[in-house]
Amino acid sequence: MKLTFWGTRGSLASPGLDTVRYGGNTSCVSVQGSEGTVIVLDAGTGIRPLGQSLPTDSKQIHILLTHLHMDHIQGLPFFAPLRRRGVEIHIWGPASTTLSLSARLQKYLSPPLFPVSVRELSADLHFHELPDHLIEIGEFKVDAQLIIHPNPTIGYRIQCAGTAVTYLPDHEPALGMRKFPRETEWLSGYALAEGSDLLIHDAQYTDQEYRERVGFGHSSLKQAFQFAQLTQVKHFVPFHYDPTHDDEQLDRMFEEARAEVQPSYVVTPSREGLSLDAVC
Amino acid sequence: MPQQEIEVILARHLSEYLLMPIFIVNPDGDLVFYNEPAEAILGLSYSETGMMPAREWSTIFQQEDLEGGPIKPDDLPLIIALRERHPAHKVIRIRGLDGIAREIEITAFPLVSQADRFLGAIAIFWEITK
Numbered sequence: 001m002k003l004t005f006w007g008t009r010g011s012l013a014s015p016g017l018d019t020v021r022y023g024g025n026t027s028c029v030s031v032q033g034s035e036g037t038v039i040v041l042d043a044g045t046g047i048r049p050l051g052q053s054l055p056t057d058s059k060q061i062h063i064l065l066t067h068l069h070m071d072h073i074q075g076l077p078f079f080a081p082l083r084r085r086g087v088e089i090h091i092w093g094p095a096s097t098t099l100s101l102s103a104r105l106q107k108y109l110s111p112p113l114f115p116v117s118v119r120e121l122s123a124d125l126h127f128h129e130l131p132d133h134l135i136e137i138g139e140f141k142v143d144a145q146l147i148i149h150p151n152p153t154i155g156y157r158i159q160c161a162g163t164a165v166t167y168l169p170d171h172e173p174a175l176g177m178r179k180f181p182r183e184t185e186w187l188s189g190y191a192l193a194e195g196s197d198l199l200i201h202d203a204q205y206t207d208q209e210y211r212e213r214v215g216f217g218h219s220s221l222k223q224a225f226q227f228a229q230l231t232q233v234k235h236f237v238p239f240h241y242d243p244t245h246d247d248e249q250l251d252r253m254f255e256e257a258r259a260e261v262q263p264s265y266v267v268t269p270s271r272e273g274l275s276l277d278a279v280c
Numbered sequence: 281m282p283q284q285e286i287e288v289i290l291a292r293h294l295s296e297y298l299l300m301p302i303f304i305v306n307p308d309g310d311l312v313f314y315n316e317p318a319e320a321i322l323g324l325s326y327s328e329t330g331m332m333p334a335r336e337w338s339t340i341f342q343q344e345d346l347e348g349g350p351i352k353p354d355d356l357p358l359i360i361a362l363r364e365r366h367p368a369h370k371v372i373r374i375r376g377l378d379g380i381a382r383e384i385e386i387t388a389f390p391l392v393s394q395a396d397r398f399l400g401a402i403a404i405f406w407e408i409t410k
Binding site for chain 2: 094095096097129131145146147148152175176177178184185186187188190191
């Protein structure tokens with residue numbers, strides 16, 4: 001499978017000269033299978049350029065939302081295939097305890113927040129609520145489970161012919177722990193990430209920032225490295241960078257974390273435009 | 281050991297910060313976690329026992345009503361919350377491994393998550409001091 005990163009930023013889009021290397025668009029990753037199936041992970045502002053790059057004759061696209069915070073859905077109405085007749089678009093994501101997925105999305109896709117409502121989109125839309133499903137999408141098998149982040153949030157493990165990619169863009173496994181990491185039985189996200197060939201994980205904060213923002217739902221870069229170590233992944237891709245971290249600061253953070261953790265796995269910081277091949 | 285459900289992980293985290301004794305059981309009634317205040321009631325620490333099967337933990341302490349009559353394990357609030365999936369409350373007297381009789385109030389409630397996923401139950405013990 002081929003992964004392409006269209007948006008790597010967390011919380012707020014942050015374009016500018018200081019963020020050109022790692023990128024300013026918010027969360028969006030495309031996963032393309034060997035049989036042509038396209039999965040889109042989250043619909044942050046990065047989904048707009050992805051939509052422009054897809055063939056105009058695409059017939060079916062699956063968008064997997066981890067949760068409905070704005071940085072993960074803001075690009076959705078700017079996704080060009082949504083405005084094309086004849087395109088079947090499946091949107092997967094969490095309901096709340098009282099509202100359906102489509103009702104939750106319509107809170108954003110309606111006035112006064114947005115002028116176009118869901119029913120005005122031309123594509124053939126289908127909503128699917130998670131996490132109580134093991135999904136099969138084309139050649140992929142997708143496991144969706146709740147993880148620790150404010151409001152219902154799902155992590156995904158995407159598998160194809162023995163290769164597993166795990167996507168945990170907003171994740172605070174250290175929440176409530178006096179000592180992190182803890183034994184794996186009590187570690188959020190462990191079942192999804194265990195032994196993955198590639199892990200895309202929240203790397204929002206420095207350690208100091210994390211101490212000041214416990215409960216915000218994110219990890220420090222060092223915690224993400226430790227999580228990757230504990231889950232025995234082969235390749236770790238830090239993701240969901242804080243909007244205040246410019247390219248130079250991210251370079252320094254990666255260098256310090258590598259030196260401290262001495263990872264036994266490959267590390268490739270995500271950046272806009274990066275493509276990775278996972279064997280499949 | 282497979283990973284616990286996220287709601288159960290969060291419940292454990294919360295219990296570790298609270299003073300009330302708290303017991304968390306899975307849908308089979310197995311005790312998956314109890315906090316430090318609960319260790320005084322069981323007379324055992326979680327780090328020593330880890331998870332305990334239902335048949336084991338339910339017989340560790342002797343329970344009776346306030347008149348000294350026996351209470352069957354099936355009538356304990358935690359078991360009722362599991363079996364009937366609604367909250368249950370009772371005042372009982374228990375004698376733990378330390379041999380001391382204590383009057384306690386127990387409130388138990390089921391853990392039902394999104395999509396009607398049944399994850400077990402939680403019991404809070406409250407010792408009545410006179």
